[in-house]
Amino acid sequence: MGAGFASTDRFLAELRSNKLRPGYVLVGDEIFLYERCRRAVLEVFVPADLRDFCLSDIDLAEMSIFEALDRAQTPSLMAPFQVLFIRNLKQLYTRGAKKEEFAAIDGYFRSPNPQAMLIFIADHLRIPSDPRRMDMTDKDRYERIRETLGDHCGIVELARVDESDALRWLLAEAEKQQIKLEQDAARELVDALGADMMLIASEFEKLSLYAGPKKLITLGDVETMVLAAKQRSLYELTDAISAKDKRRALALLAGLLNASDGGEDAAIGHLYMLARTFRQMLVILEKNVRDSRAIWQALWQGFRMPPFAAEDLIRQARRYKSKRELTRALRLIARADLELRSQPPDKKLVLERLVMDLASEPKPAQLLPSSTQYAMDL
Known part of the structure; x- marks a missing residue:
């Protein structure tokens, strides 16, 4: 490793x-x-x-x-x-x-x-x-x-993991669980999720459950379970948030929560994915990215979204009027992260309140001047 x-x-x-x-x-x-x-x-x-x-x-x-x-x-x-x-x-x-x-x-x-x-x-x-x-x-x-x-x-x-190490981790984890993971399936999973270990681990867990007694994960399983699921879930949620569609955003959040175990790790994982997506949108807005060809130059390796989501994320980022709106969103996510780690009685309520705040028009007092670097640090 x-x-x-x-x-x-x-x-x-x-x-x-x-x-x-x-x-x-x-x-x-x-x-x-x-x-x-x-x-x-x-x-x-x-x-x-x-x-x-x-x-x-x-x-x-x-x-x-x-x-x-x-x-x-x-x-x-x-x-x-x-x-x-x-x-x-x-x-x-x-x-x-x-x-x-x-x-x-x-x-x-x-x-x-x-x-x-x-x-x-x-x-x-x-x-x-x-x-x-x-x-x-x-x-x-x-x-x-x-x-x-x-x-x-x-x-x-805690350095970023490159694609070769992510692939080795996947194959080692599959062997530990006595699951046969096809090499092409492992490579597709890493490529699709941009060597993002948090997402890779989460999706591998779902694939392991899907494999069941056959203990085999194929390339077809990855294409069916991971790529389509990603397209329906996270980016649909951020699409609803950026469009300020509270009802749809809450419904999509409920779908995400129903698809996970609802525990602390799952809740923190959802927050991580939201924070990562809003940081990507901040870079897209800051560097004035207008098409998917330019996005690969603006976002560094290990911080890129799956190719199918590029156009969607560019469209979502351009709905925000200024970088300050995106830094506000990152502050809200950071506050929710701290609340989740403080063992609240209802994790679902924390996430629902966050989504409502993110999908609301910010009040002038909430758009205080702040540096882009501060937001990227969150």
Whole structure:
């Protein structure tokens, strides 16, 4: 496997060993690898019956690093071990030097609580499958993280997965489940979904259920189950949202939810797909893409939609009057993502409220000036 898998594999091995570090930084925006790491942490350190006592999801946009460190240092009376996921790490690298904040972090790690583990999430960086092609801004951000946290924390790279690694993962997963996956079927699945691991894993799970006792997935199965389903679901939903058709958008969301298990991973997967599509529309609008031939130059490898969706997405993007409307949509999605991870009583209600907000005309106060980069970081 490639760089992204290698880094997460090392992290998963450390979780199951006695060489655990008091802190880690998950660097990169590859959500499939992030979810892989998070599930492993929960499996090893967070018993289901103690989750409320030993797991903290902290957003540095809402809680200071001082409060987060104080929580980590305070032993839990109800759980033997604490895990703190600390999101929005970029807050520590904006607006000033943050000398007091980094001094507090340094002080904590000089004498960390042995019954706690801090996991910082730096998903404001994008690490391509070939690190040599990393954007200079992201390189500078990465170096700053290494300088400030690298001595204390393990660095786990969540790099984008290239097509060859996605193909190897698919074939290995099929072998693990004792399913015969035809090579052409695996290649078609990867090509159709643009090496997007979150989508590939989700669609492979559906294909596995479809295969049933025969334990065989053919090229025809992929063409029938995946491509047609993709065309009917996600892009129809974003089409209804961009057309401000609330009734149709809610009906399409209900169809998506009925087709999935409705659990946390499925809900987060739907949000991820929405965020990715709106980010694609933002680039399309920013670069004034007008036809599908130009779209492949505007969107980089690993960030492209299936070919059948190109014209639809260009049409949808052009319904938005400005980039600020799309950055508003990304903020709404980010807020819903945080709410879902906070274990709400009704995940469906969170998604329905999001779709209603996305399909509503924004009020002037909601279109505050913001940079394109901020929206792309979400």
